Amino acid sequence: xxxSRLKLPILPIFSLILMLAACQSPPSPSHLHFGLASAxxxxxxxxxxxxxxxxxxxxxxxxxxxxxxxxxxxxxxxxWQQLSSTHYRFxxxxxxxxxxxxxxxxxxxxxxxxxxxxxVNQASPHRGSLTVIxxxxxxxxxxxxxxxxxxxxxxxxxxxxGILPATLIQNxxxxxxxxxxxxxxxxxxxxxSSQLTVKxxxxxxxxxxxxVKDPVVRALKLVHGELELLQNDLSPELVNWLATHPHLxxxxxxxxxxxxxxxxxxxxxxxxxxxxxxxxxxxNREEIIHYILNQTAHVANSFLFPPTHxxxxxxxxxxxxxxxxxxxxxxxxxxxPAKPLQLTYKTSSQPLRIRIATVIQQQLAAVGIDMVLQxxxxxxxxxxxxxxxxxxxxxxxxxxxxxxxxxxAFHSDAIPPAGANRGRLQNTQIDALIVQxxxxxxxxxxxxxxxxxxxxxxxxxxxxxxxxEDHVLVTHSQVTGYTLAADGNYDGLNTVKFTP
Numbered sequence: 086x087x088x089s090r091l092k093l094p095i096l097p098i099f100s101l102i103l104m105l106a107a108c109q110s111p112p113s114p115s116h117l118h119f120g121l122a123s124a125x126x127x128x129x130x131x132x133x134x135x136x137x138x139x140x141x142x143x144x145x146x147x148x149x150x151x152x153x154x155x156x157x158x159x160x161x162x163x164x165w166q167q168l169s170s171t172h173y174r175f176x177x178x179x180x181x182x183x184x185x186x187x188x189x190x191x192x193x194x195x196x197x198x199x200x201x202x203x204x205v206n207q208a209s210p211h212r213g214s215l216t217v218i219x220x221x222x223x224x225x226x227x228x229x230x231x232x233x234x235x236x237x238x239x240x241x242x243x244x245x246x247g248i249l250p251a252t253l254i255q256n257x258x259x260x261x262x263x264x265x266x267x268x269x270x271x272x273x274x275x276x277x278s279s280q281l282t283v284k285x286x287x288x289x290x291x292x293x294x295x296x297v298k299d300p301v302v303r304a305l306k307l308v309h310g311e312l313e314l315l316q317n318d319l320s321p322e323l324v325n326w327l328a329t330h331p332h333l334x335x336x337x338x339x340x341x342x343x344x345x346x347x348x349x350x351x352x353x354x355x356x357x358x359x360x361x362x363x364x365x366x367x368x369n370r371e372e373i374i375h376y377i378l379n380q381t382a383h384v385a386n387s388f389l390f391p392p393t394h395x396x397x398x399x400x401x402x403x404x405x406x407x408x409x410x411x412x413x414x415x416x417x418x419x420x421x422p423a424k425p426l427q428l429t430y431k432t433s434s435q436p437l438r439i440r441i442a443t444v445i446q447q448q449l450a451a452v453g454i455d456m457v458l459q460x461x462x463x464x465x466x467x468x469x470x471x472x473x474x475x476x477x478x479x480x481x482x483x484x485x486x487x488x489x490x491x492x493x494a495f496h497s498d499a500i501p502p503a504g505a506n507r508g509r510l511q512n513t514q515i516d517a518l519i520v521q522x523x524x525x526x527x528x529x530x531x532x533x534x535x536x537x538x539x540x541x542x543x544x545x546x547x548x549x550x551x552x553x554e555d556h557v558l559v560t561h562s563q564v565t566g567y568t569l570a571a572d573g574n575y576d577g578l579n580t581v582k583f584t585p
Contacts, residue, residue, distance in 0.1 A: 116282070116293045117564070117583045118311065119575075120303045122318035124278045124296035129260035130247035131202050131209050136483060140575045141294065144283065146247020146266030147181040149195065154571070155395045156486045157528070158242035162190070162267075163229075170236035170526075171219075175244075177227045184250050185271040185286075192229035196221045197251035199244075214243055236524075238531060242487050269579050285578070292578055304559075307333065313561045313583065317573060320437055321379030327559050336558040337381060338569035343389050344382075344481040346445070346549040347470075351509045354428060355476045361546045363414035364477075365404035367452045370551055372406075373444050377437075381557055385550035388539045389482055389490060391571075395528065396488040396535040403543045411452040420453060427455045430477045431469060434460045438479065445479075471501040473509060480507075481554070484572050488535045492519050495547060510547045 125138040130146050133139050151161040162182070163175040175195070182190040199221055202209040217240065220232040233240065247266055250258075258265065264272045270292070273282040279296035295312065297303040304323045306312045308330055319327075328335045346368070348355040355361060374382045386392075392399035420426040428449075432442040439460050446456045456477075461469070470478050482490070493499050496519050499506040518541060522534035542548075556569045558577075563584045567577035 115585065116291045117578075117581065118313050119292055119294050119578075120306060120312040120315045121294050121296050122298060122300065122303070124294070125281065127261040128264040128272070128275075129249075130266075131198065131207075131211065131249070132261065134210050136573070139484070140573070141281070141283075142247055142264070142266075143268070143574055143576060144270040144578060145264045145268045145272060146249070147190075147268050148247050149175055149244040150241050151245065152242065152486050155393055156390075157395050158239075162248065163195075165241055168230075171233040173231045173233075173240060174224070175229050175231070177229075181267050184265055184267050186250065186253075186265050188250055188252070190248060190250075190267050191226040192223045193226070194248050194251045195229050196223050197254045198246060198248050201254055202246065211246055217243075236526075238525060238528060239487055239489060290581075290583065307559060307561070310561070313564050314567065314581075315559045316569075316575070317556055319557060319559070321377070321381060324381070324557055324559070325379060332562050334560050334562060334564075336560070336567075336569060338556050338558075339383060339391075339571060340554050340556045340573060341391055341485070341571045342481050342483050342554040342573070343385060343485070344479065344551045344554060345385070346551060347475075347478050347480060347508050348547060349473060349476050349508055350511070350547060351473065352476050354426065357418055358546060359414050359418040360426065361549070362404070363411040363418070363452065364449065364454070365546060365549045366407045366411035366414065367449050367454065368445060368549060368551070369406045369448055372448075373441060374552055377440055377444060378552070378554075381555045382552035383555065385552050388542050388548065388550060389485060389494070390488070391553055394488075396532045398536040398539040400540070400543055404546075404549070408452050415453055422453050425453050425455045427457075428476050429457045429459055431459045431461065431466060431475045432479055433463050433466045435463075442479065470507050473501075473507070479551070486572070488531065489523065491535065491538060492523065495519065495542065508547045510545070512545055515541055515545065 121137055123137055125141050126135045127133045127138050128142060128145065130142045133142050147162050149161060149163045150158050153159045163177045165173050165175045168174055177192065184190055199215065201207055202211050203215060203218060217233050217235060217237045218231055219234045222230040224230060249260060250265060253265055262275060269287065270283040270285055273284050275281045281294040283292050297306060300319050300323055303315060304319065304327055307315050307327065324335060327333050348361050350356045370384050374380060374384065386401045387397055387399045390397045415426060430442055430446065432438045442458050446458055449456050469475055470480065493504045495506055495510050495515060497511040497516050500509055501507060515538065518534060518538040522531050522538060525531040525534055556573050558567065558569050560567065565582045567581040570576055
């Protein structure tokens with residue numbers, strides 16, 4: 086019997102490893118095998134939105150612009166000049182300008198890529214962030230102009246879509262399954278959704294991405310040698326177990342995935358600021374990080390972005406763990422041990438999220454809050470959150486780089502389905518600060534306004550910031566040179582070395 090048909094929880098680890106050996110022999114050592122929790126959906130950067138697709142597309146395609154460690158926009162394929170408040174000129178450099186089919190990347194390819202995205206009939210999910218573009222003009226093969234409908238200081242940071250060959254776009258080439266980019270890796274084959282092979286152009290190193298949905302099976306395949314590299318999507322217990330194997334190495338690095346506790350501000354109870362503040366004081370985040378997350382996260386004392394972001398802000402004085410202060414605020418709101426506050430908390434059915442919710446439930450009970458947990462499959466849970474059918478919930482923001490996310494998450498005109506203001510925050514002062522920041526004429530002025538906005542959000546408290554999740558890498562000893570990125574991308578494959 087092969088492992089995929091076994092019920093894992095009832096079998097001891099060593100039995101599973103033996104059965105893995107019986108099911109199949111180790112793969113060819115010339116490939117570096119990268120285990121994924123989910124396969125990519127599309128290798129066309131004009132349509133890719135899931136994290137796995139976006140991370141793999143970064144390897145296959147080059148974009149005009151990338152981001153530095155503080156998430157300032159920096160040149161990738163091109164440098165730029167701002168000729169006026171609504172006119173940007175981009176100059177293509179020399180690096181990364183040969184597509185994998187041998188043709189040269191020019192300004193015509195840039196225009197064709199973005200014209201396609203802006204075409205409403207093509208239904209690209211990236212169109213919404215680029216509608217500020219009024220016109221795209223090719224000046225010469227190395228130069229392209231973007232004319233805007235209105236000033237946008239953040240505009241260069243929006244041009245992060247991988248560039249495709251114009252001739253193949255015109256011929257309706259199936260990039261989603263047969264990508265042709267100019268990145269450091271080129272496509273080899275994708276015979277089935279769970280198995281994708283790419284090749285590093287510099288030295289021919291083959292990397293095979295293999296989807297293994299079950300984290301226990303994924304960890305066992307790493308131990309057995311069917312995989313050489315895993316990144317994230319492992320429970321703390323599995324990471325601890327993998328660390329006991331002498332031929333494996335566990336590496337951890339800070340990440341930017343922001344996890345938070347959200348409130349429904351239209352609810353009669355969670356709409357009260359005193360109650361939200363009491364809950365913030367009652368949660369011992371350090372305890373959860375230590376005992377549940379196994380130190381694979383860092384306390385968040387900021388909104389959405391870590392303080393290292395150019396618009397980042399940190400305030401360690403807001404809402405430290407203080408159960409006595411929580412009780413005082415609850416009493417001011419009219420709740421006592423004889424008349425406890427009763428709330429409901431929604432979370433996904435993922436086991437780790439349920440464990441976290443259970444600990445939060447216990448911590449709130451200690452200050453006099455009776456909280457009922459409700460866990461659902463992801464689709465039901467997320468549908469309820471978007472529809473406003475909740476009092477409290479937890480979610481994470483993954484891979485955000487641009488501070489205009491504050492409009493999408495907190496402006497009163499961004500209530501779903503128009504945006505992600507899931508808590509239904511409606512505050513004229515916060516709306517005004519968001520608009521002021523968006524209209525600022527420089528990044529320095531924007532940074533100052535976004536920091537003021539975050540100070541105001543700490544007072545209003547639509548979220549309780551919980552933590553920034555770390556990235557965890559587990560590799561065989563033959564794998565070296567892979568560096569974890571703060572946003573969890575797979576760029577470490579550009580420099581990784583594998584010695585079978």
